[in-house]
Amino acid sequence: MRWLDGQNYTLDDPRWGGDLWLLEPKEANLAVVAHPSDLRELCASYPHPELDHFNSLSERVKSFELLVDWERLSQDYDGLHVPNPWPWRFGYGDDFDYAASMFFYTMDAECTCWARWCFEGEPRIASLERSNA
Amino acid sequence: MIKLPTQVFVSHSKPEASKITPLLNERFWKPL
Numbered sequence: 001m002r003w004l005d006g007q008n009y010t011l012d013d014p015r016w017g018g019d020l021w022l023l024e025p026k027e028a029n030l031a032v033v034a035h036p037s038d039l040r041e042l043c044a045s046y047p048h049p050e051l052d053h054f055n056s057l058s059e060r061v062k063s064f065e066l067l068v069d070w071e072r073l074s075q076d077y078d079g080l081h082v083p084n085p086w087p088w089r090f091g092y093g094d095d096f097d098y099a100a101s102m103f104f105y106t107m108d109a110e111c112t113c114w115a116r117w118c119f120e121g122e123p124r125i126a127s128l129e130r131s132n133a
Numbered sequence: 134m135i136k137l138p139t140q141v142f143v144s145h146s147k148p149e150a151s152k153i154t155p156l157l158n159e160r161f162w163k164p165l
Contacts, residue, residue, distance in 0.1 A: 011143065016143070017143065018144045018145040019143070021143070021147065022140070023148065024139055024140075025138075025140055026136075028137070029135075030137070071161075112137060115157065117150040117157075123142070126141070
């Protein structure tokens with residue numbers, strides 16, 4: 001909610017706006033990517049079926065090596081949870097992981113991608129009070 | 134198993150399983 005406020009997210013935009021609905025998750029089987037090594041483990045367990053094709057496109061570009069087969073992962077998990085992408089967005093630490101940083105760079109804050117409906121109770125509408133209003 | 138805190142969903146209409154589930158299956162995932 002604070003991130004939406006800080007970004008001046010225009011919730012009245014017909015393309016991506018709308019009401020803020022609060023959903024209560026049930027216990028769920030979530031794949032958690034909290035560190036680049038978690039992402040590499042998922043890539044090893046769920047390699048993308050076209051990975052060889054993508055890597056054959058260039059000898060010098062290897063960022064495709066971290067593609068995950070999300071469809072197959074969604075059959076084993078209810079979703080993907082990334083608790084804190086920020087430290088890994090720019091290859092934090094001595095062991096720079098360029099490919100992993102591309103994955104984390106797509107997220108600005110804690111993110112959960114749900115593969116199926118895992119919520120209970122009635123959704124509630126929340127209001128966003130802007131700090132600069 | 135993980136119990137996450139309240140999630141925020143942005144939508145012009147009320148999110149409901151009956152509407153979301155077919156959308157996820159048809160647009161993103163192969164039928165299980």
